[in-house]
Amino acid sequence: MIESYSFGTVVIAGATYTSDVIVFPDHVLPNWWRREGHLLQLDDLAEALAVRPEVLIVGTGAHQRVQIAPAVIAHTRDAGIQLLAFDTRTACRTFNELLAQRHPVAALHLTC
Numbered sequence: 574m575i576e577s578y579s580f581g582t583v584v585i586a587g588a589t590y591t592s593d594v595i596v597f598p599d600h601v602l603p604n605w606w607r608r609e610g611h612l613l614q615l616d617d618l619a620e621a622l623a624v625r626p627e628v629l630i631v632g633t634g635a636h637q638r639v640q641i642a643p644a645v646i647a648h649t650r651d652a653g654i655q656l657l658a659f660d661t662r663t664a665c666r667t668f669n670e671l672l673a674q675r676h677p678v679a680a681l682h683l684t685c
Contacts, residue, residue: 574586592683595618611638611682613639627676627677630667631659633659635660636685665681
């Protein structure tokens with residue numbers, strides 16, 4: 574469960590992270606980085622997609638600077654994965670809401 578988020582920081586299960594993360598129902602992949610910074614591409618999500626989530630939640634940053642490449646949209650659609658993109662605060666809240674009912678994974682950009 575994501576306990577809190579503020580610009581540049583997220584607290585998950587008592588651990589504080591200050592770099593981007595991918596959050597799974599049972600663990601966190603810290604220090605997540607995208608190949609092109611603010612453009613989320615399919616390669617950037619290899620670990621997240623490998624677990625075949627029902628829902629992929631993308632936290633696009635506090636100011637929603639992260640853009641999602643069309644290939645990511647097409648792949649998730651074709652794989653039957655619901656893709657949701659929100660500012661990171663909303664993405665954290667959505668992950669927590671879906672955790673009890675679905676199998677979500679959240680890819681979170683913590684800053685801009």
